[in-house]
Amino acid sequence: MDHKTESEWRATILARLKALDSEDELGRAGQATVELDQQAVGRLSRMDALQNQAMARATGARRQTERARLQAALARLDEGEFGYCEDCGEEIAPGRLRLDPAATRCVSCASG
Structure with a gap:
């Protein structure tokens, strides 16, 4: 992989990491502790708030x-292994990497 292509992939991965950081900032409020104030919030509203909190935490875990995965892709870039299948060693199709730059397996190996 030439230096220009490597720089483009690095920029793509870093942009995705930055987007995840922005999403984390937006999601922090949803993960906050739900107050047990029956006077201010009814029981059903509290249940909705707890469900929303659980979904926000699950979304945060997916972002983590x-x-x-993206940090591992950066490490593969540094090691010169980015873009190669971890199973067969063949190049991963550029289209697959554009969809998921953290992909570690080619389509053939991923489909089993």
């Missing part, structure tokens, strides 16, 4: 997983 995606962040780890």
